[in-house]
Amino acid sequence: MKIKQVIPRDFSVVTMFNMAARALQLVVTVALVRILSVEDYASYTVFFTTSSTILGIAGQSIALAYVRYNTERMTKDRAYRDSLIFISHAINVACLVLLLVGSYPMAEAMGVAHPVMLAAIVYGFLLGTVQLNIAFFQSRELYAKSGVVENAKQLTLLACIALAVVLAAGSLESILASYCFSGLACFVISLTMIGKLVRHGDAAIAVDFKAGREFLAVSAWLILYSVATQLYNQANITMLASFGSTQAVAEFGVASKYFNMVLLFLPSIKTVLRVRMSKAEMTESTEKQREFAIKWFKKTTVPFVALVAICCVGAQLVFPVLNGDGYDASIPMFQILCINAFSAYVFAPASALIMSLNRYGLQFAIALISLAINLVGNYLLIPLYGGIGTSIATTISQIALNVMMTVVVFRVGAKSIKLG
Numbered sequence: 385m386k387i388k389q390v391i392p393r394d395f396s397v398v399t400m401f402n403m404a405a406r407a408l409q410l411v412v413t414v415a416l417v418r419i420l421s422v423e424d425y426a427s428y429t430v431f432f433t434t435s436s437t438i439l440g441i442a443g444q445s446i447a448l449a450y451v452r453y454n455t456e457r458m459t460k461d462r463a464y465r466d467s468l469i470f471i472s473h474a475i476n477v478a479c480l481v482l483l484l485v486g487s488y489p490m491a492e493a494m495g496v497a498h499p500v501m502l503a504a505i506v507y508g509f510l511l512g513t514v515q516l517n518i519a520f521f522q523s524r525e526l527y528a529k530s531g532v533v534e535n536a537k538q539l540t541l542l543a544c545i546a547l548a549v550v551l552a553a554g555s556l557e558s559i560l561a562s563y564c565f566s567g568l569a570c571f572v573i574s575l576t577m578i579g580k581l582v583r584h585g586d587a588a589i590a591v592d593f594k595a596g597r598e599f600l601a602v603s604a605w606l607i608l609y610s611v612a613t614q615l616y617n618q619a620n621i622t623m624l625a626s627f628g629s630t631q632a633v634a635e636f637g638v639a640s641k642y643f644n645m646v647l648l649f650l651p652s653i654k655t656v657l658r659v660r661m662s663k664a665e666m667t668e669s670t671e672k673q674r675e676f677a678i679k680w681f682k683k684t685t686v687p688f689v690a691l692v693a694i695c696c697v698g699a700q701l702v703f704p705v706l707n708g709d710g711y712d713a714s715i716p717m718f719q720i721l722c723i724n725a726f727s728a729y730v731f732a733p734a735s736a737l738i739m740s741l742n743r744y745g746l747q748f749a750i751a752l753i754s755l756a757i758n759l760v761g762n763y764l765l766i767p768l769y770g771g772i773g774t775s776i777a778t779t780i781s782q783i784a785l786n787v788m789m790t791v792v793v794f795r796v797g798a799k800s801i802k803l804g
C-alpha cells in the first residue's frame with residue numbers, strides 16, 4: 385500500500401509551501417545567531433517564545449477549533465455561511481487588550497525590558513490574526529492560499545531583517561521591529577485574499593452571534609486543550625530564565641529554533657489530518673479512525689527514525705558551521721529534542737483522532753497532566769543540568785501527551801465499536 389493512501393494528496397501542496405517557509409526560517413535563524421550577542425539573543429528568545437505563546441493561545445487555539453467546526457459544518461451544508469471569522473478576531477483583540485494591561489509584570493517576570501515585552505505582545509497579536517485568516521483558507525481546503533500567506537510572512541521578515549542590518553547594524557530593537565512589520569504586512573495580504581474570495585462568491589460570510597455562541601460552547605474544551613499545549617514553550621523559557629542563566633536561555637533558544645526545522649513536515653501533516661478527520665465520514669466511523677492510525681504507525685516509524693538519527697549525527701558537524709563556537713552547548717539539547725520530534729511525527733494523528741471522537745474534555749485533561757509533568761521536570765532538572773534539563777523535561781512530557789492520547793483513541797474506539 386502506497387503512502388498516498390494514508391496521507392491525502394493535498395499533503396504535497398501543504399508540504400511544498402512549508403518547506404519553502406522553513407528554508408526561509410533557517411536563513412533568518414542563522415543570521416540572528418550570528419548578528420545578536422548572547423544577551424540580546426536571550427532577550428530575542430523571550431520575545432519569540434512569548435509571541436508564539438500569545439499566537440498559540442489567542443490565535444492557534446481558536447483556529448484549531450475553527451477548522452474543526454467549520455469543516456464539519458461545510459461538509460454537511462454547502463450553503464453554510466461563515467460567521468466565526470468575526471468572532472475569532474474579536475477574541476484575539478480582547479486578548480491583546482488584556483496582555484497590554486499586564487505587560488509590565490510580564491516583563492519583570494521574564495527578566496526583559498518592557499519594550500521587548502510590548503513587541504512580543506504586538507507581534508503575537510498580529511500572528512494570531514494571520515493564523516485565523518489561514519484557518520479560513522484551511523477549513524475550505526485552500527492549502528495553496530494558506531501557504532502563500534505563510535511564505536509572504538517569511539519573505540517580508542527576511543527583507544526587513546536585511547534592511548535592519550544595513551540601516552541599524554542589526555540591533556535588537558531593529559530586529560523586533562522587523563518581526564512586527566512582517567506580521568502586519570502578512571495580515572494585510574491575508575485579509576485582501578479573503579476579501580477577494582468573498583467578492584467573487586467563492587466564500588460566504590455572515591454576522592451571526594448565535595452561531596458564535598454555539599461555536600464557543602461546542603469548542604470550549606478544545607480551545608482549552610490548545611491553550612494548555614501552547615503553554616509548554618513559555619513554561620520552559622520562564623523557568624529557565626528563573627532557575628538558569630542568560631547563557632542557558634540563549635542556548636536553549638538556538639536548539640529550539642533548529643528543532644523547529646526538524647519538524648518541517650509536521651505542520652503539513654497536522655493541517656491535512658485536522659481537515660480530513662473533521663469530515664463527516666471520519667467523525668461517524670470509529671473503525672475508520674483506528675484503521676487510519678494503525679496504517680500511519682506502520683508506514684511512518686522507520687522513515688522518521690532515520691530522519692531523527694540523521695539530524696542527531698549531523699548536528700555535531702553542522703552546528704559549529706552555522707552558529708560558530710558560541711553555542712556548542714546547544715547540540716546535546718537539540719539531540720534530546722530530536723527524540724521528541726520522532727514522537728511528534730509517529731503520533732501525529734493522535735490529536736486529530738481524539739478530536740474526531742469529540743472527547744475534548746478528556747483531551748484537555750491529558751494536556752494538563754502532560755503540562756504538569758513538564759513543569760515538575762523543569763523544576764527538578766534545570767538546577768542540575770540547565771538547558772539540557774529543560775530539553776529532557778520537554779521530551780518526556782510531550783511523549784507522555786502523545787502516548788496518552790493514542791491510548792485513549794484505541795480504548796474509546798474499541799468500546800464504541802463494541803457498543804455499535
